[in-house]
Structure formats: structure tokens, C-alpha cells
Amino acid sequence: MSFKATEMNKKPITYKHQAVHNVPVQSVRIQDTFWEPKLKVLREVTTYDVLNKFENDGALRNFDFVAEGAGGFHSGEPWFDGLIYETIRGISDILAVAYDEQLDHRVDDIIERIVRAQAAVGDGYINTYTTLDRPGQRWGENGGFLRWQHDVYNAGCLIEAAVHHYKATGKTTLLKAAVLYANHMSEIMGAPPKRNIVPAHSLPEEAVLKLYQLAQDEPELGAAMKVPFEANDYLELVTFWIHNRGNHEGRYSHGGEYAQDHKPVLEQEEAVGHAVRATLLYTGLTALYLCTGEAAYLETAKKLWDNISYQKSHITGGVGAVHHDEKFGANYELPDNGYLETCAGAGMGFFSWNLFLATGESRYIDKLETILYNIVLAGRSIDGHKYFYENPLVSKGGHNRWEWHSCPCCPPMIIKILPELASYIYAYDNKGAFVNLYIGSESELTIGDVPVTFRQQTNYPWEGAVNITVTPEREASFEVRLRIPEWCDQHVIRVNDQAVSFELENGYAVLSRAWSPGDQIQLALEMPVHLVEVHPIVTTHADKAAIRRGPVLYCLESVDNEKFLNDTVLYTREALRENHMERKLPLNPVFETEYDAGFFDGAVLVRTKDEAGNPLTAIPYPYWNNRSRGTMVLWLQHEHPVQQEGWEQKLYRTIE
Template structure:
């Protein structure tokens, strides 16, 4: 297999022109990082051996592959449901390409080539590629509209399909060196350049991602038209006439982030996945063009999301109607939506915000999302998934939008295939670089190879994170050199539950983070959430960092009434929940008084190995007659939130009342408050 330099954002390839302007901080490519830990290597290997093959198989059995075959022949009937079903193949190819980049597999590469041939055959002569129309151009499915692009803003997802194809083609090219998929993507991108622009067709893409995809192709080719088109699509938002007075998000344009120009937006709004892809695209274009108005807008939007619209375990998109953000502080637990794709989009956006600003608060949010609200979306078996990620499951309350158990596939299966492309790229979020500054963002055992001032530097991490806060780093430059190693000190280790006042710790921890170099304690200064260790580094210099990891009680802002008088449990980056399996068949009846003391225990045979929390608590009991209520002592066992629903169906709780204040007696729900 031909090896090319594969950088997570900056892809240097054919006809590449040196970018004069870009993110000031650059990520270290995941291909330059080799993991040795259990937590992430097991997930990446499961993704490679289970999730990706299962995804390809389901693309075949559900007709997604057949759609491309019929499109090549221009006959048949579109045999799936949604016009964006093409993207499930694209996203799985992207994930498979990331896997190939670090784990060569001739059989997989051959299969990808066969799929790419099928995709290429479906492409029309001018570059158009959209099976929902090409199968029967005279009678496309209703969502597609009678003509190309006519329904793009509302329902066709034509440009959304293009964006995912561009992302996949870029990944495949950089992983294999083959141009077969890249040529298809470039032909399609050139069609978009000929079709859309200031003096051509105008549209604000209905589901954003084409902007990110065009930037990927620009980085490979240096073709400015791709970057210009990405910016054009972003700037088209806010120009369509809507009913501005309507509170309906579909009627007023909020659902599509299209109610006002992007530079005037200051609130995370509308469909949460679309929003994350838009804000990521804005960050990309801002980095490459220096657009300060974009920067000002996404800074304000980020503050709004993290300060008023994020769940305690990092999920976003509270409202099921429209899969969207709600109003400020609208974060219900019993009906929380929290689409897995939105969590993935949040990781994309927060990484970009870090690359722009160099502030650890963005990685704090990324880590919270990654370890909690994102990986909760895939089962430990690698082939069962959550589309939504619940905050509360109780037997006497059953909301139709709340998933109580995982599914192998969905009619709209965007989340499983999005997981397939995210998991193998996790090592690319660990390190970043700006000149002689090396940022250590995530704590995962393994080795990374970076270049500083044209000299090689090897960094080795040794830890048992996220279960233990003792971190060790060995720095091995090829020759002694001055360098700044910037190690993120997580907000949770500095008494900050989240970089806003939305959540806080009930009690302050006075234990300091300690750092040693070659066994000697060192004084360090903090910059933007990083401990800056500046010295002339020599081969095998050793850094030791101790992050205190006691159990923390998290409370919510008073503006979140659903969490009033309740606590959530956190240890390190992990949020915890109680599940029926460990708590006498129930979880919604548990009370965690303020003076509760917790113990921790690592259980290697439970849920692929987890640290559990134990405590003596109270539980509410209703007698057999249904006439009497009392409390009793019981032992609480809490597991990491991401691991719930891997052992069957039952109750689950994240927020626990600290005391019984009153009981609601309802026909459908008895709620302890």
C-alpha cells in the first residue's frame, strides 16, 4: 500500500499549494500516533473488525449499494427511504480508510475499490452523483424535487451527499494514494463550482457538511474555487424570506440556521447536527481566510451552547421535534434527545475551536463529549447503537422518542456510520503543535512522533486513564532542544465542571495537581488551561503528572428546574449513572444524600472493564398495596454513563435527588422530587 503523509486537517497531496493562512495550531496526524492502552485500542479494533464490516453488510442488505447499481443503469426504483442514504456508504468508506491508514488490509482495500467502482458508475457525465434522482431522472423520489437542486434547502440533501463524499474521498486518497475515489469527488466538486456562485445559482445548503468537504478538497488540490464556494454557501444563509414572527423553527428558518446571516448569529440553534457542521465549516473557512466576523460569531455561539444548552455528560440537541437545540436552559431529562451524530459534530467543532484559540476549555468539552455522550452511542459489541442518548429511563414513564435499548441499525442510520468514521481517528485529537510548542490534549497510552525545528521528537504516554489520574510522559528528542511541552490540566481537576456556570461541583477539592520532571517536583505556570513546561529537553526526560480523581458531586444552574435539588456523579472525565442491573432492579427510586461517601473499585470483568462507584444511600419503596411509601438503606452501584444499556433493558438515572421533597401522584408517572 502506498503511504502518503496523512494529517487530520491539513492534507498535503496533489497540486498542493502551501497555505499562507491556516489554523495557528496544527493537530498531530493520527497516523503518527500508535496506541497501547486498553480503553481506546479495544474500541478502535472493535470498530475495525466489527463496526465497519457490519456497516458495509447493512449497506448491502438494506439496498444502499443497490441504489448505486440502479443509478448506473438509470432504471429501477429507489429502494431505501431517505435521499441521504448514499452517505452511509461514504461514511463507512471514510472510516475504513482511516483504519487502512494504520492497519493495512488488502482484502478491505480490494472491497473499497469494488464499491468505488460502483459509485463511479453511478456518476453522471457532468459529475452529478445522487442516486435518488439518477435511478429514474424523470420520476425521482418526492424529497428530491422534479429538478436538480430545487429542493436542496428543504429536503433533497444533494449537497449533504456531496460533502460526505468529499470527506470520504479525501480520506481514501490520503490513506491509499489511489485517485479512483478522489477523481469522482473532484468531478462532482467542479460541477458545484460551475453551478453555484455569486452570478450563478444561490442556495443555503439544507444540511451542512459540503462546506467542510470542499475545504478538504481545497487542502489537497490548492484549488481556490473550492474554498471560495465553501464560503459562498455559508454566506448564503439568512437571505431567504421566512415568517420571522413565527415561533415554529421550520417556518422562521431557525431549524436550518438560516434565519439570519451567520455573522449575526450568536446562539446555537436549530437541528443540532447541521449546526455543528456549519460551525465547523465556519471555523475552517475563518482559519483559511482570516475572516474575523466568522470568528466573532462562532465564539459567541460556543459560549451560548456551553453556557446554556449542553447536558452534563456533554450531549447536545435536547428537543426531539426537529432533532434540535431548545431554548436557553431547555434541558429536560425525561425527553432528552441527544443525537449521537450531534456529539460527533461537537467533537469536530471543539477541535477546530482549540486549533484557532489554543485554549484547553475546548478540549475539556471535547473530552467530556467523547468519553460520555459520544461513545454511549455505540454498544460494547460494536454493532448495536443508540440514535438518541437518554438522560433518564424509568419504568413508569415511557416517552416514544426515548430509546431504552440499542438497535443494530436504523431506517435513518446516520449515527452508526458516523461512529464508524470517528472512532479510528481518535488518536488525531491527542496532540497538536505550534512551532516549538507541543500540546498534550488527551491522555491515552502510546507513542507519538512529531517534528520540531526539523528534528524528530518521540513522546510516550503511560497511564491507566480514564480510571487513574497518574500520568507519565517520556520525551525523547533526537537531540537536545528547547521546547515547550504544554500539558492540559483538565477543568475537572481545577474545580471546574464545565467552562461555564451551567454546572458546578457541590464541594471544592483542595488537592493540587502535582508535576515532576525526572523525579523532581517542579513549579509550573498555567496558560489557557495548560501547564507550560519549558526547558531544554534531552532524550528520555520523564514527566509525571498527578490528577486527583475523587468522586465529585455535580449540581446544575438554578435555571435548570429539572435538576433542582439533584446531583450527578463524576470521577475524572467520566460521568456516571445508576442502572437497574446493579441496583435491585430499579434506578429511579435512589436518593443520594449530601453527606454520602463514595468508594471506587475497578472491575475488569464488568462491561469490558470499568471503575464503579459504591455508596450507602436511600431508596424509595412503595409497598405491595400501593398505599404506603417509605425509604430504606441500600448500596448504590454506579457505572460510567457510556456503558449503560449493554446488559438488557431497564431503568437508568443520571441525576439523583438529594432528599424527598414531595411526591407527584400521577396516573402515568410517580416522580421522586
């Protein structure tokens, strides 16, 4: 069976209390020179690469062992089931945008194997590790260890993949498996007399809420699949999970702060513990607000986001500074060799997106943009089949992308978030449209009852000029909100070549007028090279600055700057100073930019000179470690006056 995305259900999962409506991935076509080649590599290289490597790991064979009921040792880590499901979720979104028969069949074959394994177990439960290696210890009970077994996490990944696969293809095979599984969990987990089982690794929270929303939107699917499909059961399950963190009655703690299981979520105000778990928990918490409208969930989510953004984020958007336990550090603990797992960055991206849906505020998109252009893109090699787990801001030369990993969680996360990019570009509410991201693209939104086509042309992020053609079906009055990025100091907006006045609201320039077919918005975002400093409380970065242009951070690699870099990276500051080897930027460096069409799929490079007059070349941070395996540094020595004022809701800012 084949399908055409355009024929499929185009309604995305939308929660009741969103301030802003999202659009489905398949209603946006990305046409540009920056993202299009990267998404092509994702579709044609990365997806197959990841599926093949899981097959080679024996991770898919685990399902066959369970289906055959003959035993056999589990291959890989207990959470490999979940990683395979996450890959299916991402591929589903890719298929929704660009149908690919081979990929569609490949996924169908895997789904067949999953469903056979689930049927062999019999009651909806499926976790190949527990079934093969720890029978009798489901959910970590009877002497098991849920934090290791990942039963609930894997279940969540399956459920989320199923919703995305159904939305993309209209097929219900995996969805039926997900409903059986969710029903099984609803039966056994909850307040007494049910059992106190909560996820030891978050993700199931939002996953089950997506199923809840689908059950609300399309309750008739239950009869079609011949399974009970009760929305309220799913909402109740997630509410139980959120409220019973910190309640260890009848179960072990999942490691306290490590898994955000130290106290009830609504009492948590500081982001602590394992950063991937944390960001996915907060994503689910925000989704629970979006489903219920309960203000306390949103207030807590915003507090946690503020804590991460203004006290615990690296300049690239990376989070989770500490290697041990892959966790958040203390406030303002932002070492250059921070851990910064690709997955944690993506998790922060999902969290930020949900907060945008809840509030319509641009600062959440600013964060998402920083993460997409820096952490997510750095996480994968340009050729699409090597990956970073950690994303430090300095390297002495030993940090290289790997072909594969004993814990290959990051590649599926990249496969999940990159296709979602299409759905982040535009959004709308009853007053008009939001243009969040500047990416060459075309989309049709319905504003009021008027279909409106938006067509963006831009060379962003290398240039700040954006042209948007607005074509309503007939003349109509509505707002177009253009995000003014946090990094941008100067911007000019014209409509049909005429300067226009506008209000700034929640970080958006609001253009309110009667629009006629073919109206042109010309947005010019000034995009100079900036030097950026960090909050003075971060003492490790006194006398340092980072090069940023637009949303992209720049770094120096030894392949271009051997002398400067090797001295800077390989010796301590004290040693450099003592031996007069300290290399720094002058107070007011002159920057020159050059678009190099041959630098991978094209990039703007930045050239300047160090204090001694030696030439330096800076490249976009996400492209590092693609040409050489040398040293790299992002924060550069730069002595500038320290400003103690004006740091409210800021961790980084341009040096004036």
C-alpha cells in the first residue's frame, strides 16, 4: 500500500489550551539552500544509516526473539526498543513531507516485527529487554530496576511513534499496538488500588498526551481498530505520573534528583539531574498544561525554563554541563568542556516549542533557533552518518564524531527534531499568522476562514534579508507577526517597498492591515558579526568573548589557525601568560565576512586578526570536525570592561 502525503489527514496534534495553533509538517515545503540539502541527507543517508546500524546491533532481532518465544539473549541496551521507536517517529514525519516507498516499506517491516512480539507477550506489554533477560520483573518490580529497564520510557516512545506514523500514513497497525499498550498501563498504574509506577526516564508524558488528543479528535478509531480508546484514561495516567514524582510509596526512588524524582513536579523550581530526562519531563509538563489549562503546570514550566535559559545554558543552546550522571550543573556552571548531550539540546528545543504554543512569546523561538542552528546541526556530520554525543566548546583534538555508539540515543533524536523544523516556521491564532523562523519555504494557513499562502525567500542564516509574499484567497485583514530575533539590534520592514509602522509585541513585529494577493513583506535584519560576553558571575569566562553572526556561533579550528589554536587550547592560561604565549583578540577587532560556496553546502566564514596581527578564520560551530580532527575553541581571549548592570533575563549579550 502506498500513500501520498497530500491525501492524508493534515490536522496536526493540537491541544485545547494552545495560545497559538501549530501547522503540520506536510503543509510546509522547505525550499532553500541551507536546510534543504541537510534534510535531503537526513532522508537519504541518516535514516538508513541508523536503521542499518540498529539491525547490525541485533536490536531489531530482539523483537524476533520475543515473537518466537524461544528466548535468546537481548542485544544492546534496555532502551534500544525506545530508540527504534523514536527513529520510526522521525521517519514518519519525513514520509509525511516527502513520500519514499522504500523507506515506507522498511518501516512497515519493522512495525510488523514489533507487533508480532507484542502479540506473543499477549497483554499489550512489550519491552524486549525485560521479556528476554528479566522475565518476571516488569516495570522494575520483583527485585528489578526500572531505571535500567526503561519499560515505561520504551512504552512512551512506541506510543509517540504510533501517533506520528498514523498522522503521516493513515496506517493503524502501530497505533493499535500503542493503544493496547497505553490501555494496559492505564489499567495497572495510578492511585491505589493501582500501582505507583512512574517513568524513570521522561518522554512518556507527552507521548501519552498525544494519544489522548488523538482519542479526543478521532474517537471512532477505537471501533475501527476494535480496541477501547478512552481519552480520559490517558489524561489520568499522565496526571498521575506528573503528580507522583517524589512519592516513593511502594516503589524505589528513581535516584532522586537524577531522574527528577526528588519531589512533586509542581514543587520543582530548579532544573536538576539528568538533562535529557529533565527537558523531556518539562516538555510533558507543558503539554499537560496545554491539554488542561491548569495554570500551575505552566507556571512551573516557565520557572524551570527561565532557570535553564538564564542560568544553565551554554551559548550554543547546549544544556547538561556535567559529565557525571549527564546532568545539569549548578547555576552558572558553564565549563567550556561541558557535556552538552545532543539529546538534551533537542529536549530543550521541544520544551521551548511547547512553551511557545502556550504563550506566543518569541523568546522560546529564539532558544529553539539557537539550538537548531548550533547543537542539532553539530550533532551530525555533514555527510550524515557520524554523530556527536557531547558538544563541548573546546577540543584538544580527541573529540570526534563516531560512526556508532554503545548508547546511540542522539541519532534518533536528530531524526525526530529535524523534520519537525517544517512545523516550527509558521503558526497562527485568530488574529493572524506568526513567522517564527526565516527559512525559504511555502505554506498555506487558514486565517479566520481565508486560506492564505506564505512564500518566503531568503538566504538566512547567511543573510538577514527575507522576502515574504502573502497571498490570501481574497483581500482580507489580519496580522502578520514577524519574529525579531534576540540577536538583532537593527531591522527594517517594508510592505510593497513602502516603509510601514508596526508595534513590537512579545518579540514580534506586528503588521496589521488589509492584505491583497501578492503583497510583499521585505524584512531586513542587520546581521553584523558580534562579540558576545557571558554574565560576569561566570568567572571562568571573564576576559573571553564568542563570535556570533545571526543565530550561528563561530569557532576556530586548528586546520585554519594552527598556531593560535594549539597554544590557546593545549596550555593553561597561567602557562600561556608566563611564557608570553597568550593569544587574544584586540579590544575592537575588525571582522570581514565572506560567503564561501564551496564550504560544504555553502557558509559565511569570518576573518579577523589577533592582537599581534596574525590572521584568523572562524567557521560556523556546527560545521566543526568535518574537515579535520584537530583542536577547536569557541570562547576567545578578549579583555573588555565588565558591565554588572542590565543582565535581567539575560545570560549572554553583545559587547557594545
